[in-house]
Amino acid sequence: MTDQSKIIYTHTDEAPLLATYSFLPIIAAYAAKAGVDVETRDISLAGRIISQFPDRLTEEQRIPDHLAELGELATKPEANIIKLPNISASVPQLKAAIKELQEQGYDLPDYPESPSTEEEKEIRAAYDKVKGSAVNPVLREGNSDRRAPASVKNYAKAHPHRMGAWSSDSKTNVATMGEHDFRSNEKSVVIEADDTLRIEHVGADGTVTVLKPEVKVLAGEVVDGTYMDVAALRRFLTEQIARAKADNVLFSAHLKATMMKVSDPIIFGHVVQAFFPTLFEQYGEQLAAAGISPNDGLGALLAAVESLPEGEAIKAAVAQGIADGPELAMVDSDKGITNLHVPSDVIIDASMPAMIRTSGHMWGPDGEEADTLAVIPDSSYAGVYQTVIDDCRAHGAFDPATMGSVPNVGLMAKAAEEYGSHDKTFEVPAAGTVRVVSSNGDVLIEHDVQPGDIWRACQTKDAPIRDWVKLAVTRARATGAPAVFWLDETRAHDANLIAKVKEYLPEHDTKGLTIEIMAPAEATAYSLERIRRGEDTISVTGNVLRDYNTDLFPILELGTSAKMLSIVPLMNGGGLFETGAGGSAPKHVQQLVKENYLRWDSLGEFFALAASFEHLAEFAGNKGAQVLADTLDRATGTFLENDKSPTRRVGGIDNRGSHFYLALYWAQELAAQTEDADLAAVFAPLAESLAANEDKIVAELNGVQGSPADIGGYYRPDAEKADAVMRPSATLNEALAAL
Template structure:
């Protein structure tokens, strides 16, 4: 029997899975397709990391490692839902919950070096680099695009006098200090630190392949501090909100440190007076202002420190807020404000973020590293000049992203180092040749990066294929002022000659130029494929979909694996925590599973081709049609109690899917199976709706946030006995 792997992840996507997966299993079983699950949630990854120290009955298999092997085989067919890329505060919260559930785990702060290494392997973007053994093809399906044009989401108005703008470093950041080489042959490189006395410490050995692009760069702490101090003063002078935009999840080593620099810069008096006491208590600004405030009660001078913090917050510029009602600022938690989600949301809302007074206001968006800040600055300038984009007419910017085999995984790997003392960091070949070097000072952030040749070739091929299939111009976004991008351009130009480009419009431009071209075409209703590296892939596949569709969760994300299999991703989970909170308080889940519907259809279509299973293709076609009907009939989740929620949308999708299968003429046997299902769902629709709506408005207990109790969660997410009976009887 052909198999699809459905991943169990975190937060709202996991809760939705409890409702949707029984429907998937029932419908696919009729086509001879088995659906298996693998737990790659944050809690599952933690437990797998410590399986050898847990009792046998409490051990969890390392599902991520298993899937990491599977994606390198042609039979791989995996549906991957959004998972938590954990910051340290999230990691600590998950550990505490697991400890409360009886798992004998060490606390992160008290862990041995070996135990901390296990935890460090779990935090940040630990999942995606393992599974993404292919490059990314991400776009808005036609049904989703048509729906967005007929039912546009709200867009805030822009005016030329908006004071919102982007601030970024102009020197001594990662972009300006980058060096890059293309390896002539396979080698084992050494990343070495040489101190002022000439003593050499090997920081990392790095096996590389011939043709591999290897980069090194450094962000200078002194320049970062000066920049942040200047922007804080500037925000106050302009009378706008100060907001910091980083990605402390994927960039799990560098960005929490940059975040800590911002907290220090905002509270210079407090840290000058009390920095030693805070450090001695383990209260680091890298974990955010919230963790410091939470730990003050146990300090002798806690009240005095809190008063100092409050005074500086009052004296400085108004901070953008994550939750103004609860006093949670932009600087409270590193993982609360993630640049690829926060910047598009701000642009969509007239360039505003929420202030301490609970009102929207213009914002100084501070993005320290200039590598990608220009993309957002260009869009903001365009909105000031021409107004907001119109979802009813605007074009699309689909993406082909370089990410296979951990390509360009800046900051989410073990090649980033916080420099402890002055010296030099150099990258040295096995024969002793120094390939790259930087003089460094204490506190500087140095990092290296690898991009293998095979993924680059595959990326170019995928871009050409997508441009040809969609009859759409494609632009490679490569910055001539970045050493890595200059090398990449050399390879792109070389590998493009391997393909027939007749009739295709494929060009190369800097990110700023490519952004301007794309948004000019957007306003004309025209599509433009962005062909980008890994980090820009992450940013663009949120930026443009959020402006176009209102969310990036409605994008189709296909990863054609280089070994021949398929990975089908289901969209972003950035708002998932708020959705969980609403469910717990009101038994209402507004998470939209549209991404899951789209991914499942693509997965079934791939399975039909790869295993010669025409019945799976029938299921896929019917599901796509059902998804279109769901959108047209307005059966997606609403936002508040009394409306259809996630579970209700699943019930309607099941009905439409069954109707499509019963009506199709390609497979009479399959039609006969689903005809009574369709009839039963239609006949009992009122009862199902009543049961689903009837539970809303009351608090529920899941038995955990990071590792909810399966029985309790299934009870909450499958509250319609009528629906359950029909689904469970399929086949």
């Protein structure tokens, strides 16, 4: 088997991982008949942790650094990678995964919260490679093309999902700083020649501390520096807490503590402290001495104080703070889990569209929906959500049966923009100046800062920008829809990008195309006006807005972002095929363990797989792969028409049943196609067998529902147990084995 006919399917986490145990045997069996080899690589959170500590583990326990291997592959023309959603771990998630692995017999060190020895610093550095968005920047050696496949859009129009009604007197709003934040403090430069920069802090007494000694940059690269003024942040948060109480609305904070793994947990910690001022005035020193950080959230704090002498008093102070403040938006009102319990529980790109879809409401502590003040401290993109809220308040909820679509072309290659800033983000240790200095000593960017301010730099290389402009024109040409670059000329970074867009657009034939540049809030309003007329508009955005828009619009249009086609044309010719968002994956696993029912919808995997086969057919000249792609597309259409996606509750088909029906329809399409007689002959008996045994197979799959399931671990399930749980139909297993 040559590398040219190979697909890499990633083992990730939570519900997508469990679904893989059911779906991958089908994929591998079908692909093999067309000469396509399907291999797996483990990029799960647990797998990435294990790969960092080979010297501490037995031979059987070790896992190679599959992420690094795939990062290397992504730069090669033969790359063909199907990437499922993975955990972007917050510190509490990372600690939980370490604990589970230790209990499973892995000799892993604890996560050092405040490393002091050299060994602890090395351990912390190893774990820091794993937390946050460690995967995507490594694999995304190309820009993003995300859109709703026609079959999904048509299904959503024919079967519109429920949208909450909006009231013109809704008190829901976004609160954002607008000054003294990352957006307003941003400075940006375009690098003239290849260089190595350094980032340093100059204290008030002139002491120079190098924060990052080497930042390699290329000619034409855009480099930004900015900071969040923490004193202004604290004033802002205190004001918004009072505003929420005065307006009698829920208070919620919306951040991205997973992707922005350095800055946003710190901001989250400030929200927790601002909400409980008396608690931290009275017990702040004791909490800090015990290593309890507000950055980890209220849940971790409450768990940790159990062992402190003041534990009961601290818990009472928390209860008093909740009573004194505005009502908090809840993650789980039944269990008392608030918006402030876990930094990774409320992720802005998933939480804001869900709120907008639900009448502008979040869940309150009484288990009822209520208007909400959504606090988004940095103002870079907060206006997008406020614009959508204002539009719904004025015109009512959107209608999925008639609304247009907003596909996205996203600039993300080579860790572009803010999402590549983790290794260049610092909590300022002392008053002074942070500056970016070239190799010859020129100061390119500098900011006066105070202790606790959050300073960050990010990079956007020229080649990805050029490729992004090309991809935008390609999609506009292919669809006829207007392409709008969401760029704000009054923001430093965007001003430099606008200059480059204007430089690179003339390289392409744009005759007859509508290509615009608008600030994000203006672009949102333009797109919404077209959506309500049933018209499509391509949003051409940077990396963060790519993330936000590819949840916002699909959740409104389709009810979910998991059904999007997500293609990353890699810059060196390969393909990365992503399968949708994993935001609801934790709840799905909880339901499976409780009642052996997995409601994860693998539709995104179906689309990614078809696109992967198509790419492989073109790259390797494998005609059988093209037949697999075409028949899978048709089978997915039948799957949608017959409504075989998982239902929400025990009794209907779940993820495993949906995989059976996809296998049935795919086998039938393969048997009926005329492009490859040999493949038709191979799949005819399987199609016949699956159809004849449909009732029996569904009964075997559904018969296990309703009682607890043992998968042997949350972060690292036991492979044999997970396989047994996810493949409970002997009849289906035997049919695949016979193939």
